[in-house]
Amino acid sequence: xxxxxxxxxxxxxxxxxxxxxxxxxxxxxxxxxxxxxxxxxxxxxxxxxxxxxxxxxxxxxxxxxxxxxxxxxxxxxxxxxxxxxxxxxxxxxxxxxxxxxxxxxxxxxxxxxxxxxxxxxxxxxxxxxxxxxxxxxxxxxxxxxxxxxxxxxxxxxxxxxxxxxxxxxxxxxxxxxxxxxxxxxxxxxxxxxxxxxxxxxxxxxxxxxxxxxxxxxxxxxxxxxxxxxxxxxxxxxxxxxxxxxxxxxxxxxxxxxxxxxxxxxxxxxxxxxxxxxxxxxxxxxxxxxxxxxxxxxxxxxxxxxxxxxxxxxxxxxxxxxxxxxxxxxxxxxxxxxxxxxxxxxxxxxxxxxxxxxxxxxxxxxxxxxxxxxxxxxxxxxxxxxxxxxxxxxxxxxxxxxxxxxxxxxxxxxxxxxxxxxxxxxxxxxxxxxxxxxxxxxxxxxxxxxxxxxxxxxxxxxxxx
Amino acid sequence: xxxxxxxxxxxxxxxxxxxxxxxxxxxxxxxxxxxxxxxxxxxxxxxxxxxxxxxxxxxxxxxxxxxxxxxxxxxxxxxxxxxxxxxxxxxxxxxxxxxxxxxxxxxxxxxxxxxxxxxxxxxxxxxxxxxxxxxxxxxxxxxxxxxxxxxxxxxxxxxxxxxxxxxxxxxxxxxxxxxxxxxxxxxxxxxxxxxxxxxxxxxxxxxxxxxxxxxxxxxxxxxxxxxxxxxxxxxxxxxxxxxxxxxxxxxxxxxxxxxxxxxxxxxxxxxxxxxxxxxxxxxxxxxxxxxxxxxxxxxxxxxxxxxxxxxxxxxxxxxxxxxxxxxxxxxxxxxxxxxxxxxxxxxxxxxxxxxxxxxxxxxxxxxxxxxxxxxxxxxxxxxxxxxxxxxxxxxxxxxxxxxxxxxxxxxxxxxxxxxxxxxxxxxxxxxxxxxxxxxxxxxxxxxxxxxxxxxxxxxxxxxxxxxxxxxxxxxxxxxxxxxxxxxxx
Numbered sequence: 001x002x003x004x005x006x007x008x009x010x011x012x013x014x015x016x017x018x019x020x021x022x023x024x025x026x027x028x029x030x031x032x033x034x035x036x037x038x039x040x041x042x043x044x045x046x047x048x049x050x051x052x053x054x055x056x057x058x059x060x061x062x063x064x065x066x067x068x069x070x071x072x073x074x075x076x077x078x079x080x081x082x083x084x085x086x087x088x089x090x091x092x093x094x095x096x097x098x099x100x101x102x103x104x105x106x107x108x109x110x111x112x113x114x115x116x117x118x119x120x121x122x123x124x125x126x127x128x129x130x131x132x133x134x135x136x137x138x139x140x141x142x143x144x145x146x147x148x149x150x151x152x153x154x155x156x157x158x159x160x161x162x163x164x165x166x167x168x169x170x171x172x173x174x175x176x177x178x179x180x181x182x183x184x185x186x187x188x189x190x191x192x193x194x195x196x197x198x199x200x201x202x203x204x205x206x207x208x209x210x211x212x213x214x215x216x217x218x219x220x221x222x223x224x225x226x227x228x229x230x231x232x233x234x235x236x237x238x239x240x241x242x243x244x245x246x247x248x249x250x251x252x253x254x255x256x257x258x259x260x261x262x263x264x265x266x267x268x269x270x271x272x273x274x275x276x277x278x279x280x281x282x283x284x285x286x287x288x289x290x291x292x293x294x295x296x297x298x299x300x301x302x303x304x305x306x307x308x309x310x311x312x313x314x315x316x317x318x319x320x321x322x323x324x325x326x327x328x329x330x331x332x333x334x335x336x337x338x339x340x341x342x343x344x345x346x347x348x349x350x351x352x353x354x355x356x357x358x359x360x361x362x363x364x365x366x367x368x369x370x371x372x373x374x375x376x377x378x379x380x381x382x383x384x385x386x387x388x389x390x391x392x393x394x395x396x397x398x399x400x401x402x403x404x405x406x407x408x409x410x411x412x413x414x415x416x417x418x419x420x421x422x423x424x425x426x427x428x429x430x431x432x433x434x435x436x437x438x439x440x441x442x443x444x445x446x447x448x449x450x451x452x453x454x455x456x457x458x459x460x461x462x463x464x
Numbered sequence: 465x466x467x468x469x470x471x472x473x474x475x476x477x478x479x480x481x482x483x484x485x486x487x488x489x490x491x492x493x494x495x496x497x498x499x500x501x502x503x504x505x506x507x508x509x510x511x512x513x514x515x516x517x518x519x520x521x522x523x524x525x526x527x528x529x530x531x532x533x534x535x536x537x538x539x540x541x542x543x544x545x546x547x548x549x550x551x552x553x554x555x556x557x558x559x560x561x562x563x564x565x566x567x568x569x570x571x572x573x574x575x576x577x578x579x580x581x582x583x584x585x586x587x588x589x590x591x592x593x594x595x596x597x598x599x600x601x602x603x604x605x606x607x608x609x610x611x612x613x614x615x616x617x618x619x620x621x622x623x624x625x626x627x628x629x630x631x632x633x634x635x636x637x638x639x640x641x642x643x644x645x646x647x648x649x650x651x652x653x654x655x656x657x658x659x660x661x662x663x664x665x666x667x668x669x670x671x672x673x674x675x676x677x678x679x680x681x682x683x684x685x686x687x688x689x690x691x692x693x694x695x696x697x698x699x700x701x702x703x704x705x706x707x708x709x710x711x712x713x714x715x716x717x718x719x720x721x722x723x724x725x726x727x728x729x730x731x732x733x734x735x736x737x738x739x740x741x742x743x744x745x746x747x748x749x750x751x752x753x754x755x756x757x758x759x760x761x762x763x764x765x766x767x768x769x770x771x772x773x774x775x776x777x778x779x780x781x782x783x784x785x786x787x788x789x790x791x792x793x794x795x796x797x798x799x800x801x802x803x804x805x806x807x808x809x810x811x812x813x814x815x816x817x818x819x820x821x822x823x824x825x826x827x828x829x830x831x832x833x834x835x836x837x838x839x840x841x842x843x844x845x846x847x848x849x850x851x852x853x854x855x856x857x858x859x860x861x862x863x864x865x866x867x868x869x870x871x872x873x874x875x876x877x878x879x880x881x882x883x884x885x886x887x888x889x890x891x892x893x894x895x896x897x898x899x900x901x902x903x904x905x906x907x908x909x910x911x912x913x914x915x916x917x918x919x920x921x922x923x924x925x926x927x928x929x930x931x932x933x934x935x936x937x938x939x940x941x942x943x944x945x946x947x948x949x950x951x952x953x
Contacts, residue, residue, distance in 0.1 A: 267465060385469050
């Protein structure tokens with residue numbers, strides 16, 4: 001990313017924006033603008049409602065924050081209008097709504113003194129940075145296929161970023177943070193995008209070799225095992241995931257990398273054998289790690305027996321508190337500012353942010369949020385279907401998969417569907433690296449969807 | 465490739481459905497059991513988030529709430545806690561509630577649907593429902609007089625308005641300050657432990673939750689049964705009662721403390737409390753009629769709520785004649801709460817009509833509007849009007865010229881009955897001194913107050929006179945305070 005961004009310094013931006021890029025016939029940019037404005041209004045309404053519910057008055061700065069968010073959103077829209085006029089009109093409004101609503105939830109939890117210092121102002125700074133990067137990516141990246149050229153640079157950077165926290169002290173048992181000054185960064189978040197680009201590039205280049213080699217098992221065409229030669233990279237990624245887990249105790253990122261790779265491998269080759277191998281490997285890895293790592297083992301125990309600590313007389317654990325919060329929300333929720341999700345304690349604003357949404361907005365609000373994510377993922381997949389170049393397809397599917405896996409793993413985790421793994425709910429959860437990364441993901445989705453929906457027959461040859 | 469992407473999208477849809485189904489499980493199906501889990505603090509937090517409604521005595525609250533600054537914001541406070549503890553009970557963040565704090569909890573905490581002005585509106589708007597106030601029937605002057613009279617000795621006082629059943633005083637001694645149990649933490653658990661370990665049982669509401677052998681005060685019931693069943697015609701006529709009296713079917717002889725009980729008239733026997741006469745009278749009347757009369761006064765009633773539940777006062781319904789004889793003088797298995805004996809005196813003073821006793825006059829919402837009001841209802845007709853008049857004659861003689869002269873109030877007509885009860889193995893337990901009475905204001909035909917006093921006192925001699933010496937002055941003080949008060953509007 002950094003390479004491409006450097007190619008397009010900001011001074012280029014004004015003339016680019018001023019250029020009459022939008023053709024006379026608008027491509028649903030008006031829809032995008034009105035939905036974006038609606039997203040801003042919903043966020044401001046939520047902010048005002050928190051103030052009304054907790055203090056009986058609309059926060060004095062609601063208009064100011066609303067204007068700020070609106071300005072950022074409109075700037076993002078103008079960038080899309082200028083440089084990606086055919087882009088999917090739903091992507092930006094969904095991102096704005098999720099981000100704005102995340103800010104509301106974090107602001108609401110900031111009112112609980114037991115949850116430590118305020119986080120919403122910092123999150124707002126990161127969100128601003130994220131939208132700025134979104135604008136820069138949309139303005140600077142003319143064609144997503146340029147990214148394929150930098151895939152190996154990106155992969156090296158991704159490995160470096162992922163490995164960097166090993167040299168920093170562990171925070172809350174996981175070595176996934178780099179702390180510098182007042183800020184802490186999770187480099188693994190940025191690595192997601194770089195790896196998605198690398199996987200898409202590697203697999204689109206090697207998919208023929210991967211798809212048409214290997215021997216059949218029991219003569220079944222569908223169940224062909226890959227040869228040892230091409231199995232290498234798969235094993236390398238698997239080892240990387242396990243290494244992440246063991247060295248950094250980061251189950252979430254490890255799972256995400258591996259899941260992303262398996263999905264892209266399957267899409268690139270169309271071979272169920274890969275899926276089988278992937279599932280076998282991950283199952284083996286999960287069993288081994290689950291029984292060997294006490295940190296992971298306890299997560300599994302919590303998943304199976306979320307109320308065990310209560311029966312042991314130790315009071316409810318985080319997961320039990322999370323379930324209590326969701327249960328208290330019932331169908332319609334308690335209303336913003338009226339719940340007690342702060343009882344979850346540590347990580348209420350980050351990993352467990354969805355519990356606050358569930359308690360205060362109920363099943364209705366949670367369903368709406370999940371629908372927004374589903375729409376975002378579906379639109380990414382759809383861009384992948386419409387594109388004609390394999391790299392773009394894999395990139396779109398990869399980016400959508402990153403979002404989908406994160407949403408599933410953390411939502412399933414905090415609602416006791418699957419063992420809990422630390423992961424950020426895209427856009428909602430507190431965490432600067434995550435929100436910036438998600439904005440870049442949406443910027444790339446905007447870019448690929450623009451290519452996918454562009455009617456004019458631009459050269460879309462497959463790279464050899 | 466396209467087919468694979470579609471399959472991936474389909475897998476995503478499956479995962480989404482799994483999330484949605486699981487969310488329904490957590491948020492709808494299992495939500496109830498999560499809410500009921502004691503480890504889930506939400507109910508407790510909501511419960512103590514706002515000040516609790518007040519319990520009022522004589523128009524002013526004896527309870528309050530103060531912000532503790534903790535997770536459970538408001539804790540209960542009590543004005544004159546030990547004085548009113550037998551009425552209010554406690555409302556503790558650690559130990560729950562008791563007595564009125566318990567039975568009226570929905571109103572005091574604001575959860576009761578009775579407080580809603582529009583049905584179901586609270587469920588829709590999710591507005592916080594403001595708690596209501598509970599106005600008790602307690603007369604603060606009577607309550608204080610009773611409490612001061614007991615002066616820390618073990619005992620209890622119950623006073624009633626015979627015409628309505630309003631409970632005017634409900635005192636138990638020694639008492640405790642419920643404020644000690646209001647909050648959370650080691651101080652509260654320490655106090656709880658101390659109060660429960662205290663042999664004096666300060667948290668026992670003796671007035672309604674402890675039964676005592678009523679001793680000679682039960683002779684009112686025996687006399688009522690004899691009169692109602694025609695076993696006694698003329699109160700002044702001599703009875704055929706030997707002294708000592710050998711209990712039927714046994715070789716055991718019952719004696720009296722005083723003299724002159726042989727063949728004494730019912731009038732004299734009641735006045736000086738002859739055991740022999742009333743034991744024989746009870747045995748003559750028989751267990752069926754005795755039990756029926758006791759039940760008419762409220763004995764053996766398991767369902768009495770004022771609204772806190774009242775311990776059952778007992779009179780056995782199947783007994784041998786000697787047991788009936790002993791039961792008829794308030795011994796053997798006969799036990800009664802102080803409230804029960806106050807009901808006996810109240811029924812006599814009220815012309816034979818026993819009103820249902822109650823402690824809550826009305827409940828108001830936060831705006832002061834009446835949510836519900838208790839209307840006096842008749843519990844039983846205990847005895848006929850005529851029998852009631854003759855019982856009054858007996859009881860008034862006790863005060864004017866008998867064992868209960870200490871209860872006399874100049875200008876008022878007072879009727880009473882003394883009692884002493886031994887208990888424990890070989891009667892070695894601390895004896896109970898009893899006095900039950902009613903008082904009519906000057907010129908009134910019906911009693912304005914009925915009271916029962918029991919004092920557990922080592923000084924109480926084996927003579928009936930102890931009831932008159934120890935308990936009667938307390939009863940007089942309570943009756944005087946009620947008679948002195950201006951009539952209730």
